[in-house]
Structures are given as structure tokens and as C-alpha cells.
Amino acid sequence: MQTPTAIALGNFDGVHRGHQHVIHTLVEAAPPECYRSIITFSPHPQAFFTGEERLLLTPAAEKRALLSQYGIEQVIVLPFTQQLAQLSPLEFIEQILVQQLQAKVLSVGFNFGFGRGRSGTAEDLRTLCAAFGIPVHVVPPYCHGGDRVSSSAIRAALATGDVxxxxxxxxxxxxxxxxxxxxxxxxxxxxxxxxxxxxxxxxxxxxxxxxxxxxxxxxxxxxxxxxxxxxxxxxxxxxxxxxxxxxxxxxxxxxxxxxxxxxxxxxxxxxxxxxxxxxxxxxxxxxxxxxxxxxxxxxxx
Known part of the structure; x- marks a missing residue:
């Protein structure tokens, strides 16, 4: 892992158009001395809490290849453990983003949730990170035909063969x-x-x-x-x-x-x-x- 970092946070399954806007925002905002990075989690938090295998739109190797096309220099995979899941929003920022990753700028989607029970919102991230001098770019939803682009919408389309x-x-x-x-x-x-x-x-x-x-x-x-x-x-x-x-x-x-x-x-x-x-x-x-x-x-x- 290379530091300091400019980080886009999320799982980015599919690396769809909404994700691409979060990544583009990060690449534009990243200071030249920072490594443009993605933080993701393994296993997927949903799989961790439900115990059910989660099939992916973009498995790890495919996701890394796509992210590199959009200017991401490293993908940091955090093991999603019970200990990580229990961190409060402030503890996640202090222990992971500041101390471990030396983050200098962040980019997240508008619906990003973090910390114990996803109690932290994107706006909470912006407020808490301000105390550490870390700017947070919150990217609004990306819509297609009036509907928000999401991994769930892509999964639903594929389930019917609507490629x-x-x-x-x-x-x-x-x-x-x-x-x-x-x-x-x-x-x-x-x-x-x-x-x-x-x-x-x-x-x-x-x-x-x-x-x-x-x-x-x-x-x-x-x-x-x-x-x-x-x-x-x-x-x-x-x-x-x-x-x-x-x-x-x-x-x-x-x-x-x-x-x-x-x-x-x-x-x-x-x-x-x-x-x-x-x-x-x-x-x-x-x-x-x-x-x-x-x-x-x-x-x-």
C-alpha cells in the first residue's frame, strides 16, 4: 500500500456510471503527491452480516482492471471483520483513514454509509473529516431515464436478460x-x-x-x-x-x-x-x- 492517499470509498460493484462519477471527482481533486486509491471491503458487508454468498457484477480481477482504466492507481481491500464493523464513524476516520491510510482527500456517493450499523452518513463524513483537514466530495446521484443508476438496478436488468x-x-x-x-x-x-x-x-x-x-x-x-x-x-x-x-x-x-x-x-x-x-x-x-x-x-x- 502506497501513502499518502486520495480515496474513493465504496464497494464499486459493477463500476457503473454512478461509480465512475465518484471516481472522476476523486481523480480531479487528488493532489499530485497522493496515490489515487479505492477502498473496498472483503467480504462484502452484506455477505458478512447475512452469511450468504454474494455474486458480483465485477469480481476482484475484473474490478481492478476497470478501475485502472479510470485513473485509479491502487485498490485497498480492507478485511471486513467484526472489529471493523464495530468501529464508530469517528473511530473509522481516525484509525483507518487518518492513521493507516494518510488520506488527504475523499470522494463518496451521496448515499455512502459507514461506521457501526452504517450510522455515519456522507454528510457526517464531511463534517468529521473537516476536523482533520480532509476535504470530502459528496457526489450526487447519477440518473438514467429519471431513475438512479445502481448496482441493484443492473442486477434486476440482468435477471430478465435486459442487457x-x-x-x-x-x-x-x-x-x-x-x-x-x-x-x-x-x-x-x-x-x-x-x-x-x-x-x-x-x-x-x-x-x-x-x-x-x-x-x-x-x-x-x-x-x-x-x-x-x-x-x-x-x-x-x-x-x-x-x-x-x-x-x-x-x-x-x-x-x-x-x-x-x-x-x-x-x-x-x-x-x-x-x-x-x-x-x-x-x-x-x-x-x-x-x-x-x-x-x-x-x-x-
């Missing part, structure tokens, strides 16, 4: 990044070879179904057109959830390579077919629809 809305709230397509592993080779037998991705176990998946996507990887000279199936493959009595992508205009050995799928459009929900021939016919139709959709937008950005 268009998710893209508007994120400022980019929702992406799935994973390493290609060996599967059951069923797609190859049907004439549509697929790359089976091993995704982070804490990655939130959208509604099960078929999506048109752009596929990027170091092995590709440019983004590739793809159609991805997310689900349990009920036609072949699948049990585990898989993410498998068929590339429309590229063939070759992808095992061991890391691919990123940028979800562009929802094509259809997961379906069960009475015969493999029916599944094969439907996949061909999905590929035609995906090609039409992706050729129309021409880019995943």
Missing part, C-alpha cells in the same frame, strides 16, 4: 471473462463447436438463455462475432450451469486462452428440445439472428 438496459447503466456491455476449458464436445458434434468458459465462481450470470456477443481475446486481431448459451443444457440432461460461446467467423484451438464475452443482445430463453435435430436447427437460427444483430452495431464498444 440493453444493463449496458446503459454500466456505460459498457456486461462482460463475462473466463478461460476456455474442455467440455463435452456436443457443439462440435452438432456442427457448432463452442468454447466452454470457466468463469470466476463469484461472477453474477444474467438470465439463462442465448445472447449475441462480441468476443475479445489476445489471440484475436479484432473483436469476433459470437453467440453464447448460458444455462444447464436441458436437452442433453445437463446439471451444472455452463457458459459456451460459438464464434461465427473464426475457428481454431482456444483451449487455455482467456476470452471476454461482451453481451450485446438477448436472443431467447433457454429451451428444451425433444430431439437433437430440433436443437441443431434452433442453433442455426440463433446464429443467423446473432449475426444480423452484431453486423448492425458493428462494435462492442
Amino acid at each position: 440493453d438496459l444493463a449496458r446503459e447503466l454500466l456505460g459498457r456491455p456486461y462482460a463475462l471473462t473466463g478461460t476456455v476449458i474442455y467440455g463435452h464436445q456436443l457443439g462440435r458434434q452438432l456442427g457448432f463447436p463452442t468454447a466452454n468458459l470457466a468463469l470466476p465462481t463469484d461472477k453474477l450470470l444474467p438470465r439463462h438463455g442465448v445472447y449475441a456477443c462480441w468476443v475479445t481475446a489476445a489471440i484475436f486481431p479484432s473483436p469476433q462475432l459470437g453467440v453464447v448459451n448460458i444455462g444447464v443444457r436441458p436437452t442433453v440432461d445437463g446439471q451444472a450451469v455452463t457458459t459456451e460461446v460459438h464464434l461465427l467467423d473464426w475457428c481454431g484451438n482456444l483451449y487455455g486462452h482467456e476470452l471476454t464475452l461482451h453481451l450485446e443482445a438477448f436472443i431467447r430463453p433457454e429451451m428444451q428440445f425433444s430431439a437433437l435435430a430440433d436443437l441443431q436447427s434452433q442453433i442455426a437460427q440463433d446464429c443467423r439472428e446473432a449475426a444480423t444483430l452484431l453486423q448492425r452495431v458493428k462494435s462492442y464498444a
Whole structure:
């Protein structure tokens, strides 16, 4: 950890447009001698208190990569423990922000809460930090279509397969990044070879179904057109959830390579077919629809 710091506080799951405004405010306000930093917590405070696993829009590696694009130089992960949870707002400022991190300027969203039982508000943070000479920038809500952009709204959109809305709230397509592993080779037998991705176990998946996507990887000279199936493959009595992508205009050995799928459009929900021939016919139709959709937008950005 590098100090002194200029800090944006929060969990930043998704690094959506609202988060981006908090980060931009920090980058603009940071003194040149400070390391532009994000403070986040592990486990997520909600997971800590409920004991339930929380799937993430942006697991750790993905979040770090995105934050670096917006000018963040270091991500400081604080272990969320019972001891940390019991700190009062003033104790959190004194022990964590001042003594440990040597914070010189802070940026938070308008609804930021901190300290025991989230008893401290963003305005409390500004008032208490003033005694230590630390300016606090409280960023107002960022709205889209009259509604506040939030991680919860993105989760709700993905649950219905609305990747268009998710893209508007994120400022980019929702992406799935994973390493290609060996599967059951069923797609190859049907004439549509697929790359089976091993995704982070804490990655939130959208509604099960078929999506048109752009596929990027170091092995590709440019983004590739793809159609991805997310689900349990009920036609072949699948049990585990898989993410498998068929590339429309590229063939070759992808095992061991890391691919990123940028979800562009929802094509259809997961379906069960009475015969493999029916599944094969439907996949061909999905590929035609995906090609039409992706050729129309021409880019995943």
C-alpha cells in the first residue's frame, strides 16, 4: 500500500456510471503527491452480516482492471471483520483513514454509509473529516431515464436478460471473462463447436438463455462475432450451469486462452428440445439472428 492517499470509498460493484462519477471527482481533486486509491471491503458487508454468498457484477480481477482504466492507481481491500464493523464513524476516520491510510482527500456517493450499523452518513463524513483537514466530495446521484443508476438496478436488468438496459447503466456491455476449458464436445458434434468458459465462481450470470456477443481475446486481431448459451443444457440432461460461446467467423484451438464475452443482445430463453435435430436447427437460427444483430452495431464498444 502506497501513502499518502486520495480515496474513493465504496464497494464499486459493477463500476457503473454512478461509480465512475465518484471516481472522476476523486481523480480531479487528488493532489499530485497522493496515490489515487479505492477502498473496498472483503467480504462484502452484506455477505458478512447475512452469511450468504454474494455474486458480483465485477469480481476482484475484473474490478481492478476497470478501475485502472479510470485513473485509479491502487485498490485497498480492507478485511471486513467484526472489529471493523464495530468501529464508530469517528473511530473509522481516525484509525483507518487518518492513521493507516494518510488520506488527504475523499470522494463518496451521496448515499455512502459507514461506521457501526452504517450510522455515519456522507454528510457526517464531511463534517468529521473537516476536523482533520480532509476535504470530502459528496457526489450526487447519477440518473438514467429519471431513475438512479445502481448496482441493484443492473442486477434486476440482468435477471430478465435486459442487457440493453444493463449496458446503459454500466456505460459498457456486461462482460463475462473466463478461460476456455474442455467440455463435452456436443457443439462440435452438432456442427457448432463452442468454447466452454470457466468463469470466476463469484461472477453474477444474467438470465439463462442465448445472447449475441462480441468476443475479445489476445489471440484475436479484432473483436469476433459470437453467440453464447448460458444455462444447464436441458436437452442433453445437463446439471451444472455452463457458459459456451460459438464464434461465427473464426475457428481454431482456444483451449487455455482467456476470452471476454461482451453481451450485446438477448436472443431467447433457454429451451428444451425433444430431439437433437430440433436443437441443431434452433442453433442455426440463433446464429443467423446473432449475426444480423452484431453486423448492425458493428462494435462492442
